[in-house]
Amino acid sequence: MSLSAVRAALSDLKNCQTDIGTGMDIVTDMAMDLAESQKAQGDPGIKAMEDIILECAKLDREINCFSHIVERVTSEVGREPPEAMFSLSARVKEQFAEKMASLSDTELENHNKVVAFKDSVANTLNQAKPGTVEDMEELDEDIAVTQSQVNFSCPLTQIEMVNPMRNKVCNHYYDEEAILGLIQTRHKQKKKCRCPVVGCGNTDVKQSDLILDQMLRRRIRNQKRDGNRM
Incomplete structure (x- = not known):
């Protein structure tokens, strides 16, 4: 061969x-x-x-x-x-x-x-649990705050994320392919990967710090689907 x-x-x-x-x-x-x-x-x-x-x-x-x-x-x-x-x-x-x-x-x-998978299922189950009116209002407020804080665009590609990953250290989001590619490039250059979000002080983004956010991916997908129906 x-x-x-x-x-x-x-x-x-x-x-x-x-x-x-x-x-x-x-x-x-x-x-x-x-x-x-x-x-x-x-x-x-x-x-x-x-x-x-x-x-x-x-x-x-x-x-x-x-x-x-x-x-x-x-x-x-x-x-x-x-x-x-x-x-x-x-x-x-x-x-x-x-x-x-x-x-x-x-x-x-x-x-x-x-x-x-485990985080997504656990979070979805928690949101699905019946609660008081006050609990539901608080949940709605939390979701609204999260949506306002998270930009659906990747800071690296400047386009809408497909598979968003959350950095557990600085809580910033990036598209999976873009951030893993950047980490790999920096690794080959023997350099640390700085968080690409402007103003972020995280100078050493590691793959182990990243977690796929399936709920956000689902939200992005649903928004795109709803937009196509309009």
Whole structure:
């Protein structure tokens, strides 16, 4: 197998990851629909969807690990004699098996889309709980304040966010693809990533500080849908 064929296969795997992420967003939306109908946290439907999210997170992690190992091994092989290509497959399999053996399923709880799923369901359930008139008025006020504070446009792209991510440190929002791309670029430059929001003092934005806000994504989508109907 040539190195170009390996790179093409990796590209296909990354496309699969995009599809997996889209599927996880759809499952999260369905779980939020159940939560909005005031189902309990232990509803079997929501639990089944959480299991699906965890399985998808596991597959996403495996693809990430496999891709990183292939990239590392092919880089090593490229600096070795041509006959080293014959050992590429065996070396990848060995290193991948070792990596998988060192991982724990409990780590999947920290996957950004797993965290987003649980937060979205919990927040939706809390909003769906019946309360007093005063409670409902307070909730409406909180939602109005949140909507006024959050700009639907990404500070990096200046266009409407598709998958908004909230920074837990400074509470600013960015589109997922844009902020992760910026962090990766800064990492390659051996530099820290400053929050792109003007005036923000957060000079070290880390991927671990970011969480997908599925409720905001849902709100943006609904607003766009309502706008198209007008």
